[in-house]
Amino acid sequence: MTIAIPPDRNDSSKSLQPKGWLKYFSFSLDHKVIGIQYLVCGFIFYLIGGGLASAIRIELTSPLSDFMARDVYNQVLTLHGTIMIFLWIVPVVNGAFGNYLIPFYVGARDMAFPRLNAVAFWLIPPAGLMLISSYFITGAAQSGWTAYPPLSISTPAAGQIIWILSVLLLGGSSIFGGINFIATIIKLRRPGLKLLQLPMYCWAMLGTSILVVLSTPVLAGTLILLSFDIVAHTGFFNPTLGGNVIVYQHLFWFYSHPAVYIMVLPAFGLVSEIIPVHCRKPLFGYITMVYSIMAIVLLGLVVWAHHMFTSGTPPWMRLFFTIATAFIAVPTGIKFFNWVATLWGGKISLNSAILFSCGFIINFVLGGITGVALAQVPFDVHVHDTYFVVAHFHYIVYGGSVFVIFSSIYHWYPKFTGKLLNEKLGQLHFLLTFIGFNLCFAPQHWLGLNGMPRRVAEYDPQFQLINQISSVGALIMAISTIPFLWNVVYSAIRGPKSGDNPWRALTPEWLTSSPPPVENWIGEAPLVTQPYGYGTHRNENEDLSSNEAGNVREQS
Amino acid sequence: MVKTSTILSISIGILLIIGGVWVGQNVDLLPVDASTNAPVYDELFKVLFSIGTILFVGITGLVIYSLIKFRRRPGDSGDGQPIEGNLPLEIFWTAVPAIVILFVGIYSYDIYDRMGGMQPLSNNAHNHHEMSTQQRLWGGIGSGSVSSSTPGEEEPIPIEVTAMQFAFLFHYPKGDIISGELHVPTGHPITMRMESKDVIHAFWVPEFRLKQDVIPGQPTILNFTPTKPGRYPIICAELCGPYHGGMRSTVVVEGMDEYQEWFNKNSKTVETTA
Ligand code: HEM
Ligand SMILES: [Cu+2]
Ligand SMILES: [Cu+2]
Numbered sequence: 001m002t003i004a005i006p007p008d009r010n011d012s013s014k015s016l017q018p019k020g021w022l023k024y025f026s027f028s029l030d031h032k033v034i035g036i037q038y039l040v041c042g043f044i045f046y047l048i049g050g051g052l053a054s055a056i057r058i059e060l061t062s063p064l065s066d067f068m069a070r071d072v073y074n075q076v077l078t079l080h081g082t083i084m085i086f087l088w089i090v091p092v093v094n095g096a097f098g099n100y101l102i103p104f105y106v107g108a109r110d111m112a113f114p115r116l117n118a119v120a121f122w123l124i125p126p127a128g129l130m131l132i133s134s135y136f137i138t139g140a141a142q143s144g145w146t147a148y149p150p151l152s153i154s155t156p157a158a159g160q161i162i163w164i165l166s167v168l169l170l171g172g173s174s175i176f177g178g179i180n181f182i183a184t185i186i187k188l189r190r191p192g193l194k195l196l197q198l199p200m201y202c203w204a205m206l207g208t209s210i211l212v213v214l215s216t217p218v219l220a221g222t223l224i225l226l227s228f229d230i231v232a233h234t235g236f237f238n239p240t241l242g243g244n245v246i247v248y249q250h251l252f253w254f255y256s257h258p259a260v261y262i263m264v265l266p267a268f269g270l271v272s273e274i275i276p277v278h279c280r281k282p283l284f285g286y287i288t289m290v291y292s293i294m295a296i297v298l299l300g301l302v303v304w305a306h307h308m309f310t311s312g313t314p315p316w317m318r319l320f321f322t323i324a325t326a327f328i329a330v331p332t333g334i335k336f337f338n339w340v341a342t343l344w345g346g347k348i349s350l351n352s353a354i355l356f357s358c359g360f361i362i363n364f365v366l367g368g369i370t371g372v373a374l375a376q377v378p379f380d381v382h383v384h385d386t387y388f389v390v391a392h393f394h395y396i397v398y399g400g401s402v403f404v405i406f407s408s409i410y411h412w413y414p415k416f417t418g419k420l421l422n423e424k425l426g427q428l429h430f431l432l433t434f435i436g437f438n439l440c441f442a443p444q445h446w447l448g449l450n451g452m453p454r455r456v457a458e459y460d461p462q463f464q465l466i467n468q469i470s471s472v473g474a475l476i477m478a479i480s481t482i483p484f485l486w487n488v489v490y491s492a493i494r495g496p497k498s499g500d501n502p503w504r505a506l507t508p509e510w511l512t513s514s515p516p517p518v519e520n521w522i523g524e525a526p527l528v529t530q531p532y533g534y535g536t537h538r539n540e541n542e543d544l545s546s547n548e549a550g551n552v553r554e555q556s
Numbered sequence: 557m558v559k560t561s562t563i564l565s566i567s568i569g570i571l572l573i574i575g576g577v578w579v580g581q582n583v584d585l586l587p588v589d590a591s592t593n594a595p596v597y598d599e600l601f602k603v604l605f606s607i608g609t610i611l612f613v614g615i616t617g618l619v620i621y622s623l624i625k626f627r628r629r630p631g632d633s634g635d636g637q638p639i640e641g642n643l644p645l646e647i648f649w650t651a652v653p654a655i656v657i658l659f660v661g662i663y664s665y666d667i668y669d670r671m672g673g674m675q676p677l678s679n680n681a682h683n684h685h686e687m688s689t690q691q692r693l694w695g696g697i698g699s700g701s702v703s704s705s706t707p708g709e710e711e712p713i714p715i716e717v718t719a720m721q722f723a724f725l726f727h728y729p730k731g732d733i734i735s736g737e738l739h740v741p742t743g744h745p746i747t748m749r750m751e752s753k754d755v756i757h758a759f760w761v762p763e764f765r766l767k768q769d770v771i772p773g774q775p776t777i778l779n780f781t782p783t784k785p786g787r788y789p790i791i792c793a794e795l796c797g798p799y800h801g802g803m804r805s806t807v808v809v810e811g812m813d814e815y816q817e818w819f820n821k822n823s824k825t826v827e828t829t830a
Contacts, residue, residue: 065801065802069798070798070799070801071798073798074795074797074798074800142798143795144795148755148756148794148795150754150755150756150772151755151756151795151796151797154754154755154797155797239771239772239773239774240772240773243773244773244774245756245771245772245773245774246771246774279626279636280628280634280635280636281635281636281637281638281639282638282639282640283640284639284640284641284642285640285641285642285646286640286641287641288641288646288650310758310767310768310769310793311769311771312768312769312771312774312776315673318668318673319665319668322661322664322665323661326657326660326661327654327657329653329657330650330653330654330657333649333650333653334646334649334650334653336615337646337649338646340615340618340619340622341639341642341645343619343622343623343626344618344622344626345626345636345637345639346622346626346636347626347627347628347629347632347634347635347636348622348623348626348627348628349627349628350623350627350628354623358619358623361615361619362615362616362619365611365612365615365616366612369607369608369611369612370608372604372657372660373604373608376600376604376660376661376664376667376668377664377668377673378596378597378600378664378667378668378671378673379597379600379601379604379664381765381766381767381768382597382762382765382766382767384767384793385758385760385767385793385794386760386793445585446585449585449586449587449762450585450586450587450762451587451762451789451791453760453791453792453793453800453801454793454795455795455800455801456800456801457801458801458802459801460789504633532640533638534635534636534638535635535636535637535638536638
């Protein structure tokens, strides 16, 4: 059953919302405002997390622990990981773009539960502030983002408890968001719009939200038990009281492996929206893409113990998790071949959006290859918990998700603001990011293979040169944010007008004005059954849109 | 026309495969191999590196080629061909990765077996009186009992490893030696029973290509046979507190005679047959 929403719900609270830029600081119920709130808030945390990363890379320019105290180093490391995952990537690839785009894609005027949506966002800033302020008040948690007991039980309790509380809040936010996305995609579709006509990002968000709803509660339960061990001296995970530390690892990774897909499946969805527009070609293999997403969701739930190959797991378990993990590469591979096939024979505009998307493909393929290698038990026992793993997952989360976030900002900025970004600055940003990123992380594969463990402030002097090269890469990455920040701020104020549809895109969010009106469309939502109909059914869609408020304007 | 382009792409493919295999065989990214485990590991590494190189260069090449070849020319505002899929092609690139993954899986299973990963856990080699029978033993790679595999082989040397913040201690039950450095003779199987006193640590010797967590409350086992004399670092690989980066020790692999000499010098018991 699908419900069409009448244009005006006479929602009295809506008229009480502040207007103009003030609305971004309010408890707004507008999914677009909430989306931007997620994005900007996430980006601020990204800058903080990036500052912490720079501190780590400065410490590692010399083999001695000389830049900060050892326990401070571990705090910085823990904060960096936690912020980047829970306050930047997860909220932005899900919350920001999901909120902004999903209602457009299903032809709705808002999310299914607008108030829950606002609550989900407003849990994030206090959780983040709490986490960061713990550093100044009591000292932050220092047991890594994985918080393995008994280390997390024996390090100072206050910081660890604050860490648990803020991760619980963020997990709650994520669950609220997930429920909302599932309800919106399943129930709020415009009449006449079938599931298999939805843009790919909807499928990605449906799959991701299923993962969120199934796995995040397990993390919450686990962290609550851990907090009991810390404050009430229970013995769930405390070996001196008969607890079992391995059980924690199983429970933690039951969430945290799916979490890596929570960070990357939405990114897959976003890329699937961006590439067809700038290649002027339909998305290749729509149906196989949908099946791949669902296969990744299913397999993603049964691979967690590949993070525990050296924890003393029995041989049959190692074997099972090796096979399950390696097979994720098959549906993932299909998606990559389909994107390349979408590029093939297109008319590709070499702009910042497509450059970041293609940078994503290249980086992620490398991260996926090292992932399949890591899934092989005999390979993993050497490189587990070394810089090789650090390189692997940064190729995935930075080279993958972060590149896609930038690509998406270049692609949807005109939608958000009605202004165009400066293309030259965008390309400079891409070049610096791509070079800096690879210079920073590629050498870390070698470090891991040759004996540098992760999460250390001091290391064997033979690794100094390579660490310094890596730090230079990090410096270039830090510099690369300057043209980006300048570009988004300056263009918002002074940028040229973009018109409603500068990319001549066919997906529904472009078939209204830019920025869109409060309830997304004046009049009824258009029925877009061919979101990727480039080269074929263009006329149909153009007719459709010209009936609506948003005219498709041609831009040079 | 069609013919030349097919010939061209097939030859590029073959070149890529040959190049990838060559790179994999000749790449030298690993430290020296100093245990029976290590050369087996390096074999796997070479195969994975070859496959990885072929895939990475292939896909990167396709992306860059597409970006150049199919870039929009100035003034062209048309669309590309409306190709929405191609079933044979999609089946092809589902099947190829599936086969590659299957091959890698079977191959690495074989490697794992050769490293002793599939042997049943057995604690014959350990002093029975020290262990309560209820205590579950957890195995690392090569955890199968070395002595039970081939009769007539040398009896492995048992060593008890204790990890604590921030050091490793090695106890040789035979001579009741406690040492901060691990001494082992070349070519002789070693069986270690490891337990932590506080938090989780990990025992890692990059030159042995072996790692096993050392866990409080749950003893773990690690078996290996060193092959090359030398001094290699023992590194803690699991975050264990502020001095985690400094938690290191050394394994001294030496000839049997030197080992015996070290053993006799430190042994507290008179009878010394290793
Ligand atoms: C082809 C797909 C992938 C495979 C086969 C794979 C495999 C693995 C394996 C086996 C590990 C454990 C390594 C170790 O600790 O020894 C690992 C670690 C990790 N992977 Fe992946 N991975 C894949 C894709 C991803 C994706 C999509 C993400 C995230 C978006 C990701 C993020 C991570 C992270 C964050 C870690 C490190 C966790 C930690 O210990 O802190 N990986 N991966
Ligand atoms: Cu995982
Ligand atoms: Cu340690």
